Amino acid sequence: MNAMQVLAPAKINLSLKILRRRDDGFHEIETLMAPISLADKIDIERQSRWIDFSCDDPTVPIGDENLVVRAAKAFFEKTKISGGVGIKLQKKTPHGAGLGGGSSDAAATLRTLNQLFETKLSREELAKLGSTIGSDVSFFLFESAAICKGRGEIVSLTKLKKKLSILLLKPVFSVSSAWAYSRWQGSKEVAGISYQPQNLDGQSFVNDLERPVFEKFIFLAQLKTWLLKQADVGASLMSGSGSTVFAVLHPNADVDLVIKRARAELDREIWTCACETI
Structure with missing residues (x-):
């Protein structure tokens, strides 16, 4: 070969x-x-x-x-x-x-x-x-x-309890992992943003890097908050050090409608990808 x-x-x-x-x-x-x-x-x-x-x-x-x-x-x-x-x-x-x-x-x-x-x-x-x-x-x-x-x-x-339907959303900017980790210790929470663990179907969703990243990139905090208000979304979290925020979708969610709303209400240039855990 x-x-x-x-x-x-x-x-x-x-x-x-x-x-x-x-x-x-x-x-x-x-x-x-x-x-x-x-x-x-x-x-x-x-x-x-x-x-x-x-x-x-x-x-x-x-x-x-x-x-x-x-x-x-x-x-x-x-x-x-x-x-x-x-x-x-x-x-x-x-x-x-x-x-x-x-x-x-x-x-x-x-x-x-x-x-x-x-x-x-x-x-x-x-x-x-x-x-x-x-x-x-x-x-x-x-x-x-x-x-x-x-x-x-x-x-x-390990094995996940079930396969998850995921919607990824990323603005045009990126976030450096090294920068995010370097800001973790002294960072502060943005008022009105929830950083608490979210529980969905026995899985806890939490990311300690949201605090330093959201402090500088407030749009990502707004994106997560917006996703959590959508009826099709069960949980939302930043992945790694960002700048992607993902939504865990409920069964039979209308992912195209969520994407359409996100572009209309948040960022018309936002990159999106509907996918699933494997």
Whole structure:
């Protein structure tokens, strides 16, 4: 086998609790994440040498700062293979969105290279390698909902009680994860905004990063509040560090109507995606 095409699903955080800031600058967290049906597409082909990477989104960096390139380099360094690879990425998941798109792309790259070059690295070995690339990469390697601890790299697999219908909404701006975490400790709640856990069908939805992010990006607080007032929505939360806010939809919800209202009442340019947990 010389070439493969794979999907790299995005994720949402159903809960995200920050426990403390660590001495190494990272934060100790506990988060429940679930992969969703929104996915990037990656074509990977073996070649004699070099790592050639391209992407259909011109805003995505294509050098060493790209997690896919870093994943490929880490794989070849780990396995000592003297080969190369051509990688073409088709982006569907927006970046700077709190949906883990770059980390998922890196995980899919590691998993695919392991198959193409028949290196037989275990899932645990790949996850350890992935943790050196990004905090969420290990999670994506297991292709399952999971509770993640440490800085996100300690993964315990779990199952959601039921499949969730999700509506993602993202304004044009992005939020830096590093910035959001750096502002967590001194941030204050915005008056009139609910940060309390929401319970729906036995699942608790809460995100400790809403406090610092909403303090600066008030539109995201308004978006969450607006969603919670919609009859079709059972819960609403910012995913990760934003800027995506998601709604958990009731059965038989009219998702097109919710999108139409959001564009009419909030932001006519807002990006949306109806999807589900997988």
